[in-house]
Amino acid sequence: MRLTERQKEITDIVRENGPITGEQIAERLHVTRSALRGDLAVLLSGEIIAARRRLGYYYLGGGEDPAAMEIRKCTAAECMSKPALVPVTASAYDAAVLLFTRDIGTVFIGTQDDVQGVVSRKDLLKAAMGRENLQSMPISMVMTSKSKMIFATPEESMVDVAQKLIDFEIDCLPVITIEEDNGVKKYALCGRLSKTNITRLFLKLGKGKGR
The missing domain is CATH 1.10.10.10 (Winged helix-like DNA-binding domain superfamily/Winged helix DNA-binding domain)
Known part of the structure; x- marks a missing residue:
């Protein structure tokens, strides 16, 4: 129906x-x-x-719709990929090299236990077009801080994840759990989700392979 x-x-x-x-x-x-x-x-x-x-x-x-029901059951934890990380002491050039060598579009800043921000290929391109020296530019000057970062939680539906990617016009978002340490919120990084993950899920369900 x-x-x-x-x-x-x-x-x-x-x-x-x-x-x-x-x-x-x-x-x-x-x-x-x-x-x-x-x-x-x-x-x-x-x-x-x-x-x-x-x-x-x-x-x-x-x-x-059976297809809609099946997609709704898929969670971020089931579909996420391994994230790429650079420390807060890294330069914009370090992030650019990681993006190139890993052939990805987004890199996260900080540690696995506490993500401080995110940098996309677009962010680095803007910096380069501004004739900035990426080797001397701190990554903090390019990244989107965690206070403004769009993210998913492990139990979140992939339908909601796809909606966020569309609504905020982003290519990738981190999968995190929020933990508190002496009253301070820490964003523990579990994985990442991109449009590629959405496509991969669509293909699996389309071929009837399940999850």
């Missing part, structure tokens, strides 16, 4: 928040209750959701 974008949104809302009333669904989607009647009727007839009087709508799970 092929669902519209709104029907998919309603399904997600009911699955994550059910039982939930029609008025509450409408409020989350910023539409009127009457505007949802047709969509709710489709989802009810397809036995994707059900409704009980005084209780609201709840999720059944039937009728959903």
